[in-house]
Amino acid sequence: MSLDLATTRRIAKLARIGLEEHELEATRQKLNGILGWIDQLAEVDVTGVPPMVGTETETLRQREDKVTDGNSRDALLACAPETSGPFYTVPKVVE
Amino acid sequence: MLTGLTLTQARAGLTTRKFSARELAQAHLDAIARLNTALNAYITVLPEADVLASADAADARYAAGTAGIMDGLPIGVKDLFCTKGVRTTAASKMLADFVPPYESTVTANLLGAGAVFLGKTNLDEFAMGSANMSSAFGPTTNPWKRKGDEATALVPGGSSGGSSAAVAAGMALAATGTDTGGSIRQPAAYCGIVGLKPTYGRCSRWGTIAFASSLDQAGPMTRSVADAGLMLEAMAGFDAKDSTSSNRAVPQFHKAVGKSVKGLRVGIPAEYRAPGLSADVVAMWEQGIAWLKAAGCEVVDVSLPHTRYGLTTYYIIAPAECSSNLARYDGIRFGLRKDAPSLDGVYEATRAAGFGQEVRNRILMGTYVLSAGYYDAYYLKAQKVRTLIRRDFEQAFENVDVLLTPTAPSAAFAQGENMDDPVQMYLNDIFTVPASMAGVPALSVPVGLNEVGLPLGLQVIGKHFDEETVLSVGGALEAAAGFTHTPSIHAGAGA
Amino acid sequence: MSYTIEGRTGTWEIVVGLEVHAQVISHSKLFSGASTTFGGDPNTQVSLVDAAFPGMLPVLNHECVAQAVRTGVGLNAQINLFSRFDRKNYFYADLPQGYQISQFEHPIVGKGVISIELQNGDVREIGITRLHLEQDAGKLLHDQDPTKSFVDLNRSGVALMEIVSEPDIREPEEAGAYLRKLRQILRYLGTCDGNMEEGSMRADVNVSVRKAGEPFRTRCEIKNVNSIRFVMQAIEVEAARQVEIWENGGEVDQETRLFDPGRGATRTMRAKEDAHDYRYFPDPDLLPLVLEQAWVDDLAAHLPELPDARRARFQAEYGIAFYDAGVLVAEQAVAEYYEAVARGRDGKLAATWVMGDLFAALNRTGNSIETSPVSAAALGKMLDLIADKTINGKIAKEVFEDMVETGESPDAIVEKKGLRQVTDTGAIDAAIAAVLEKHPDKLAEYRSGKDKLFGFFVGQVMKETKGKANPAMVNDALKAHLDV
Incomplete structure (x- = not known):
């Protein structure tokens, strides 16, 4: 499958990576090169083969329902580039 | 030379008080001070006072007879492991000023065993790369040079290139690495050291910055196979905070080294004789086969028919997982933020500025293969092929105890080579990726130099959770090869 | 019987399906050990996992799994012994990971059914499509600053059950009855407090209209309606809006809408072309969730x-x-x-x-x-x-x-x-005697055939005894006195 510029723009938008118009074309070419190589997978017959998720050597463990964490607001907020009082902040979002 | 010891030798010296942990740490700090400008193996070197304080504490434990298995041993930590109070960058602008308020499980385990951390080693940004060229803090240079060509800077491999260069150059006795598709083994081979990727689930992933969750695995990078066993003992273990962590007991891995390999069946996968494999690598592989035969192993041909799809499968699955894992770098709660009038504007500006080219491309590729209309053709297909790759290994291991292959298709290449064509760069991982896909343990052992004097490594791949047999066979190769070469740039050389 | 809209071109019926997000009652979050208590100080109930710090990993809360299974049993639904967690990828300020851990392909609970009762006594069955576990998002505050929205992650990672109904609902009243019944079941089970004001139960409403016998037409999803009354209103106005569009020869766009209770109307929140591409894929940090039938049976046996x-x-x-x-x-x-x-x-x-x-x-x-x-x-x-x-x-x-x-x-x-009932026949007889003496005229009328006056005498006797006389005994005694 070959990647067009519109699709490149769409996935950059989906991934929230702001690319300049001139970067889009370079990116498209690069990704296209990789996709061309990846297309060799088409020749593998996977009829009846289940997908592998993780490495499947264990089953999912569960934890007890106990409160063991939290109350570390200051330590967490100290890592943030911008805060206001007890909150993280972002440009105003209109819903 | 204190900087030329193995962990095992250093621990013996500390135990017998031949030298102190402080002396050992100081020797390494000195080596780093001398060599890091040339090699750029460390992104962050810990303050001397902190390092020496750790060493003093280790000395006190030796005096009290309470020393742990890594006590007083100065090591480098790949800058992908979060270290409490110590900047952790993932070699990305995104995290250039990130100081985690927590310690990763693996590094906490090492600290618990008494290890002395020297600093945070360089890597490809977010561990995505095979040459250490994508670090936002500049590339690491391989301390090895081509014979007669001291001018050409070579890559140390990647992504754990800072760790491999540091260990090879005597700037750490050992270092941690992480391996997603070969990021421990390939740089170990390029720098002439030992690198072990344990079975997926052996080391906790908690607190290690994620690249591709179903593949990422921490492991030791050392100067000897026994060291790899020793250090893995300290790093590994069940962690309730990682749902994929194995609760199997951690064996005394280092004891596996030196065990007889007589009668073990060693598989040689036909498919690894790939086109493009350099003649020196082929010769070294043959040599390795001969050594193991001489040690009493039975060598058998095996087939891993889907191996040749390993790399393409990897370059769907790893980017897919990374595209999601790296979504959290959004400029809100930590790391870089670029302001913009809108929320999406902040996301787009922050992520464009914070991620380098390779990381961006992988995120975009991963976004693409998961997106509506392409998921089945790419991601789902890759997961199915991954099942086939895993089955290949399981079938082979019904017949053999380990597999022996080259670690990489060539020796270290020059900085700047392979940069234009990403596929060419990806091919460096062609021999390491399949074991990652299957989740099995694999070890790279340096076995010799090629005709231009660069180290070559062989890879021993074992069954799930059978690191011990891998280490035994690795130990046999190590003993036969007697690899004692040191690189051009080295703490002990022409100081 | 059913609710219809009479349009210019004929009669329309409505087709409604509901997606209810019910907050699971648990002490800690779905994948972290932070508290779920309502109303904590901003960002105090947040772990490194909830804030999606680098290298953080989810570990599943067993009680949330049990609560989902209990709910599934309570909804007469299939419990899936194999389920899986997937990532739903999108960027938003209330979503620290950049993805929500949810169950897309393999939900923990499959098809079920609940029966609802309408005002007129009709009983209807509404199908449940599925129930799955997922993480809640954080909360945004928009009124604290002129240019910024503030983010509170206390809710981030709290367990939700998304309960999806079949498009079986045909009138607003049914939607209300369904929600009330669902809330009742959740409360009985103790799996969700059903408190819509605090947001622990919220509904997304899928509405379309069609003429009798037609296949389904395009639906719109009205997001996050937070009361039963609003759900019913939203269905009415949305259905009317769609009928209007179809009858004017237009096309209803598949889109996400919001209900504005103040205006009593729905409005576009997100058009189809802006629809998210969620890129669901199995969460590689979590292995498949495999349940034992015996454990499920045990939970079912101990349900209230x-x-x-x-x-x-x-x-x-x-x-x-x-x-x-x-x-x-x-x-x-x-x-x-x-x-x-x-x-x-x-x-x-x-x-x-x-x-x-x-x-x-x-x-x-x-x-x-x-x-x-x-x-x-x-x-x-x-x-x-x-x-x-x-x-x-x-x-x-x-x-x-x-x-x-x-x-x-x-x-x-x-x-x-002193309200003890008078059962003493002497006292009752005395009271009767007093009443008859006071009303000789009535007595005469009664005796001349005006039977209806019996009630009058009973009342007078009760009054005489300040209401304390045993009415049956008064009856008997009066008959005896009157009918001599």
Whole structure:
């Protein structure tokens, strides 16, 4: 499958990576090169083969329902580039 | 030379008080001070006072007879492991000023065993790369040079290139690495050291910055196979905070080294004789086969028919997982933020500025293969092929105890080579990726130099959770090869 | 019978399916050890996992799994022994990971059904498509700053059950009945408090319209409606909007809309072209969730009695009407109160008192059943006093009002006020004699055939005895006196 510029723009938008118009074309070419190589997978017959998720050597463990964490607001907020009082902040979002 | 010891030798010296942990740490700090400008193996070197304080504490434990298995041993930590109070960058602008308020499980385990951390080693940004060229803090240079060509800077491999260069150059006795598709083994081979990727689930992933969750695995990078066993003992273990962590007991891995390999069946996968494999690598592989035969192993041909799809499968699955894992770098709660009038504007500006080219491309590729209309053709297909790759290994291991292959298709290449064509760069991982896909343990052992004097490594791949047999066979190769070469740039050389 | 919209081109019916997000009752979050308590200080109930710090990993809360299974059993649904967690990828300020961990392909609970009852007594079955576990997002505050939105992650990672209905709903009233019934079941099970005001239960409403016999037309999703009344209103106005579009020759766009209760209208939130591409894929940090049938069976065996079963049992055990039983089981606390009053007593009489005087008193005094000034034991005791003829039904009303006011026991009130029923025949005879003496004219009329006056004499005798006479005894004695 070959990647067009519109699709490149769409996935950059989906991934929230702001690319300049001139970067889009370079990116498209690069990704296209990789996709061309990846297309060799088409020749593998996977009829009846289940997908592998993780490495499947264990089953999912569960934890007890106990409160063991939290109350570390200051330590967490100290890592943030911008805060206001007890909150993280972002440009105003209109819903 | 204190900087030329193995962990095992250093621990013996500390135990017998031949030298102190402080002396050992100081020797390494000195080596780093001398060599890091040339090699750029460390992104962050810990303050001397902190390092020496750790060493003093280790000395006190030796005096009290309470020393742990890594006590007083100065090591480098790949800058992908979060270290409490110590900047952790993932070699990305995104995290250039990130100081985690927590310690990763693996590094906490090492600290618990008494290890002395020297600093945070360089890597490809977010561990995505095979040459250490994508670090936002500049590339690491391989301390090895081509014979007669001291001018050409070579890559140390990647992504754990800072760790491999540091260990090879005597700037750490050992270092941690992480391996997603070969990021421990390939740089170990390029720098002439030992690198072990344990079975997926052996080391906790908690607190290690994620690249591709179903593949990422921490492991030791050392100067000897026994060291790899020793250090893995300290790093590994069940962690309730990682749902994929194995609760199997951690064996005394280092004891596996030196065990007889007589009668073990060693598989040689036909498919690894790939086109493009350099003649020196082929010769070294043959040599390795001969050594193991001489040690009493039975060598058998095996087939891993889907191996040749390993790399393409990897370059769907790893980017897919990374595209999601790296979504959290959004400029809100930590790391870089670029302001913009809108929320999406902040996301787009922050992520464009914070991620380098390779990381961006992988995120975009991963976004693409998961997106509506392409998921089945790419991601789902890759997961199915991954099942086939895993089955290949399981079938082979019904017949053999380990597999022996080259670690990489060539020796270290020059900085700047392979940069234009990403596929060419990806091919460096062609021999390491399949074991990652299957989740099995694999070890790279340096076995010799090629005709231009660069180290070559062989890879021993074992069954799930059978690191011990891998280490035994690795130990046999190590003993036969007697690899004692040191690189051009080295703490002990022409100081 | 059903709800339809009469358009210019004919009659339209509505097709509605509901996606309810129900917050799971648990101490800690779905994948982290932070507290789920409502109303904590901003960002205090946040772990490194909830804030999605680098290298953080999810670990599943066992109780949340159990709560989902209990709910599934309560919805008569298939429990899937194999389920899986997927990542739903999108960027938003309230979503620290950049993805929500949810269950897309393999939900923990499959198809089920609940029955609802309408005002006119009709009973309908509404299919449940699935129930899955997922993480809640954080909260954005928009009114704190002119240019910024503030982010509070206390809710980030709290467990939700998304319960999806089949598009079986055909009228707004059914949607209301479905939500009430679902909330009732969740509360009975103790798996969600069903509190829509605090947001622990929210509904997304899928609405389309069609003419009879047609396949489904394009639907719109109305997001996050936070009361049952608004759900019903939103369906009405949205259906009307769609009919208008179709009848004008237009096309309804598949889009996400918001209901504005102030304007009583829905508006576009997100058009189809902006629709998210969520890129679901199995979360590689979590392995498949595999349950043991024996464990599921054990949970099912220990579930509390559910409303439908309790209603049927109340009818059978206490001989009360279907409707009354429905009222009494609507809330668990009421059902328990009623049963405490009715057990070992006259169930019908107990129902009359609970649904009549008790409910009225609660209403009047602004109390709930939990804060009722009259305990179930006290009301039961009062019924005992009626049964053993210590008081009659009329006096009981007076006693009850006193109980509501003073909280005293019925015995004490009867003693205090001397309300004990008069069963002494001599006293009754004397009262009758006094009444007959006062009303010779009426007596004459009665005796000349005006039978209806019997009631007048009863009333006068009761008045004479200040209401305390046993009415049956008064009847008998009066007959004897009058019919000589």
